[in-house]
Amino acid sequence: MSKVYVAIIGAGGVGKSFISQLNAYALRSKNHIISTILISRSSKAILSKDYSGLNLATWESDLASSSSSVKPPSFPEETLKFLTSAPGPVILVDNTFSGAIAAEYPRFLSSGVHLVTPNKKGFSSSLDLFKAIYSASKAQNGGYVFHEATVGAGLPVLSTLKDLIDTGDEIVKIEGVFSGTMSYLFNSFAPLSPSGAEKPFSACVAEARELGYTEPDPRDDLNGLDVARKLTILARLSGLQVSEPTSFPIQSLIPKPLESATSAEEFLAGLADFDGEMDKVKTAAESKGAVVRYVGSLDVGKGEVSVGLRNFDRGSAVAGLKGSDNIISFYTKRYGERAMIVQGAGAGAEVTAMGVLSDLIKVLERL
Numbered sequence: 070m071s072k073v074y075v076a077i078i079g080a081g082g083v084g085k086s087f088i089s090q091l092n093a094y095a096l097r098s099k100n101h102i103i104s105t106i107l108i109s110r111s112s113k114a115i116l117s118k119d120y121s122g123l124n125l126a127t128w129e130s131d132l133a134s135s136s137s138s139v140k141p142p143s144f145p146e147e148t149l150k151f152l153t154s155a156p157g158p159v160i161l162v163d164n165t166f167s168g169a170i171a172a173e174y175p176r177f178l179s180s181g182v183h184l185v186t187p188n189k190k191g192f193s194s195s196l197d198l199f200k201a202i203y204s205a206s207k208a209q210n211g212g213y214v215f216h217e218a219t220v221g222a223g224l225p226v227l228s229t230l231k232d233l234i235d236t237g238d239e240i241v242k243i244e245g246v247f248s249g250t251m252s253y254l255f256n257s258f259a260p261l262s263p264s265g266a267e268k269p270f271s272a273c274v275a276e277a278r279e280l281g282y283t284e285p286d287p288r289d290d291l292n293g294l295d296v297a298r299k300l301t302i303l304a305r306l307s308g309l310q311v312s313e314p315t316s317f318p319i320q321s322l323i324p325k326p327l328e329s330a331t332s333a334e335e336f337l338a339g340l341a342d343f344d345g346e347m348d349k350v351k352t353a354a355e356s357k358g359a360v361v362r363y364v365g366s367l368d369v370g371k372g373e374v375s376v377g378l379r380n381f382d383r384g385s386a387v388a389g390l391k392g393s394d395n396i397i398s399f400y401t402k403r404y405g406e407r408a409m410i411v412q413g414a415g416a417g418a419e420v421t422a423m424g425v426l427s428d429l430i431k432v433l434e435r436l
C-alpha cells in the first residue's frame with residue numbers, strides 16, 4: 070500500500086460531498102493509504118502539519134471549531150511549500166470558484182503536484198492560462214491534471230471526447246444541453262407534453278430559484294456564460310484556439326433593461342414584464358411542431374461555437390430531456406449522423422463530486 074497525500078481547498082456544496090465520498094473510498098481502497106493533509110474554506114483551515122492525516126469523519130466540526138486565527142495557509146507560497154514538503158505524491162483538489170487559485174495551477178503542476186477540480190476558471194478563461202496548465206502538466210515531473218466535472222458534472226463528457234480523439238476519430242460537431250438550470254427552466258416552461266397549466270417564463274425562473282436549481286442571482290445562469298465556459302473547454306480540447314469564453318455569440322436571456330437591476334429580487338420582479346417575448350419564442354416553436362431549448366453547439370470543421378435558443382423536433386432526444394438533465398451529442402466521422410450521446414444528471418453536489426473523485430482515482434491509478 071503506497072501513501073498519497075490529498076489537499077482540499079473549498080468545502081462548500083461540492084467540497085462537502087467530495088469529502089464524504091473520499092472518506093468512503095479511502096476506507097475501501099486496497100492499493101493506497103489516503104492521507105488528507107489540508108481542508109480549507111475562504112476564512113478557515115485545518116492542517117495536518119506532520120502529514121499523518123486529518124480525520125475525515127469529524128472534519129466539519131474540526132473545521133468549525135478551529136480557532137479563527139487558523140487561517141488557510143497563504144496562497145500560493147505557503148500552500149505550495151507545505152504540499153511539496155509532503156513525504157509522497159500530493160493531489161490538490163480545488164473545489165472553489167476562484168480564478169486566483171486557478172491562475173496558480175501551472176505553478177503547482179510544474180512542482181509535481183497533481184490537480185483535480187470542478188472549477189471551470191482555469192480551463193475557460195484566457196487561452197494562455199489553458200495552455201500554461203497543460204504544458205506544465207506535460208513537462209518533465211509535471212503533475213497530472215483532470216477536470217471532468219467542469220462539463221456535465223459526473224457525466225463522462227471530457228473522458229469520452231479524449232477517447233474519441235485518442236482512438237483516431239474525427240470530431241465533427243458537439244452539441245447539447247449543458248446547463249442543469251437551463252434544462253430545468255425550459256423543460257418546465259415549454260414541456261414536450263403541454264398540460265395547459267404551464268407557467269410564464271418569469272414564474273419558472275422564480276420556481277427554479279426556490280428549488281435551488283439556479284445561482285442565488287439567476288442572471289448568472291441566464292446570461293449564458295456558464296454554458297459558454299463549458300463550450301470553451303470542449304472547443305479547446307477539440308483543438309480550436311478559443312481565446313475567451315466571450316469570443317463567440319452567446320444569447321443572454323436577461324432583458325437589456327434588467328441587466329442593471331441592483332438585486333436578484335428586483336430582477337425577478339421586473340422579469341414578468343418580458344414574459345410576452347418568451348411566449349412568442351415558445352409559440353413560434355410550437356407552430357413548427359417543435360420545442361425551444363437553450364443549447365450550446367460546437368462545429369469543429371467550421372471553427373464555430375454558439376450558445377443560445379434553438380428549436381428541436383418533438384421526437385428528438387434534446388426535446389425529450391427531463392428535469393435538470395444534460396444531454397451531449399458527439400457527431401464524429403466514426404459515429405456519423407446518429408451521434409454518440411451522453412445523458413443524465415448534469416448538476417448538483419453529489420454528481421459533481423463523483424466527477425472529481427473519479428478524476429482523483431485516475432491519478433491514483435497512474436502513480
Ligand code: NHO
Nearest residue numbers: 079080081082083110111165166187188222248249250417
Ligand atoms: P460553494 O458551495 O460556493 O463552495 C465554494 C467553497 O470554496 C466554499 O467553501 C468557499 O469558502 C471556498 N472558497 C472560495 N474561495 C476560496 C479561496 N480563495 N480559498 C479557500 N476556499 C475558498 O460552491 P460549489 O457549488 O461547491 O462549487 C464548487 C466548484 O464546483 C465551483 O467551481 C463550481 O463552478 C463547480 N461546479 C459546481 C457544480 C454544481 O452543480 N454545484 C457543477 C459543476 C462545477 O455540474 C455542475 C454545474 O455545472 C452546475 C451549473 N450551474 C448548471 O449546469 O446548471
